[in-house]
Amino acid sequence: MNTRSLGFVERLRIAVLLMGVGIGAIQVPSLAQKPTAYASFKPGAVWLADDGLPIDCHGGNIIYIDSLKTFYWYGEHRGEPRGAACYSSKDLYNWKNEGVVLKKGAIDVFERPKVIYDATRHRYVMWFHYDGNRYTVAELGVAISDKPTGPFVVQHHSRPNGHESRDIGLFMDPETQKAYIGYAADHVNRTIRMVELSGDYLSTTAQDTDIEAHCEGPGILKQNGVYYLLTSGCSGWTPNPATYYTASSLMGPYTSQGNPFIGDVGNNSFNSQPCYIFKIPGYKNAYLYMGDRWNGGGHADSQYVFLPITITPAGKMELHWYAEWNLNLFTPEKTAR
Numbered sequence: 001m002n003t004r005s006l007g008f009v010e011r012l013r014i015a016v017l018l019m020g021v022g023i024g025a026i027q028v029p030s031l032a033q034k035p036t037a038y039a040s041f042k043p044g045a046v047w048l049a050d051d052g053l054p055i056d057c058h059g060g061n062i063i064y065i066d067s068l069k070t071f072y073w074y075g076e077h078r079g080e081p082r083g084a085a086c087y088s089s090k091d092l093y094n095w096k097n098e099g100v101v102l103k104k105g106a107i108d109v110f111e112r113p114k115v116i117y118d119a120t121r122h123r124y125v126m127w128f129h130y131d132g133n134r135y136t137v138a139e140l141g142v143a144i145s146d147k148p149t150g151p152f153v154v155q156h157h158s159r160p161n162g163h164e165s166r167d168i169g170l171f172m173d174p175e176t177q178k179a180y181i182g183y184a185a186d187h188v189n190r191t192i193r194m195v196e197l198s199g200d201y202l203s204t205t206a207q208d209t210d211i212e213a214h215c216e217g218p219g220i221l222k223q224n225g226v227y228y229l230l231t232s233g234c235s236g237w238t239p240n241p242a243t244y245y246t247a248s249s250l251m252g253p254y255t256s257q258g259n260p261f262i263g264d265v266g267n268n269s270f271n272s273q274p275c276y277i278f279k280i281p282g283y284k285n286a287y288l289y290m291g292d293r294w295n296g297g298g299h300a301d302s303q304y305v306f307l308p309i310t311i312t313p314a315g316k317m318e319l320h321w322y323a324e325w326n327l328n329l330f331t332p333e334k335t336a337r
């Protein structure tokens with residue numbers, strides 16, 4: 001074989017193959033190579049999609065569509081074109097790039113998109129932080145699509161009941177199918193408000209309360225009738241210690257329970273900011289913490305910190321660090337009796 005006609009990476013690959021008897025599975029990197037299948041989460045590590053490029057999907061959420069047996073991950077596409085990205089997966093580890101499903105176009109700031117599926121109308125509804133360059137517009141925007149992979153079309157944007165709105169969390173109560181948005185609100189996120197959405201999920205209602213939580217990145221889960229609200233502090237792209245709150249009603253009152261990150265030496269939520277809590281279907285009490293490692297700047301290649309959330313028998317929320325973990329940590333529903 002005339003190796004001179006081959007590129008550097010191919011020649012390196014052949015050289016390693018020739019040398020490699022007994023060396024075991026040596027991976028020779030190549031450009032935009034389809035990644036080997038992942039079988040675990042590695043919080044903070046570079047995470048490639050099926051196209052061989054780092055996943056660019058920040059500040060978002062994951063949904064599971066049972067009829068399609070598919071997970072969809074939405075988030076900020078911080079590379080070009082800016083807007084909302086969508087990735088799909090069958091196992092939460094390996095993600096297919098479904099492209100930019102909403103281009104932000106003339107919107108100055110488009111952040112923290114969150115999608116829910118309206119099973120009655122067979123429609124996907126995306127809420128997002130709509131803002132101007134100086135974050136003073138502070139509105140909620142909403143967009144819809146008939147398909148999980150878009151395109152999503154913006155319907156309207158406004159301040160919920162006149163209140164400032166920036167970082168948002170979206171929660172659909174599995175028992176009532178009612179949806180709520182927790183939003184970092186007035187006086188530049190000095191508080192979080194909770195607002196109930198209309199039955200078609202397209203507008204906010206007058207059920208809108210200051211839940212006296214601080215400050216940003218709200219994520220919500222419900223277990224044994226208790227609502228857990230996880231929030232970050234307020235320091236821009238720089239990570240800070242998180243706080244969680246509990247309540248027996250989603251609209252509050254909430255009680256501060258302190259920092260759930262255990263052994264967090266940097267006191268910065270394992271160098272991440274919360275963006276969502278995903279209840280993993282098929283496993284008992286399995287909650288996925290989705291956090292962004294913004295590295296001080298909200299760049300397209302910012303990493304993700306995905307970790308299991310534990311609710312202890314005493315009802316405390318805890319997050320522990322794992323350099324690598326997988327869903328075997330949880331108990332499958334079928335055997336969980």
Ligand code: GAL
Pocket residue numbers: 059111112167216217234235236237273
């Ligand atoms: C963070 C917020 C991000 C982004 C950033 C801008 O506090 O969580 O979503 O808005 O500020 O500085």
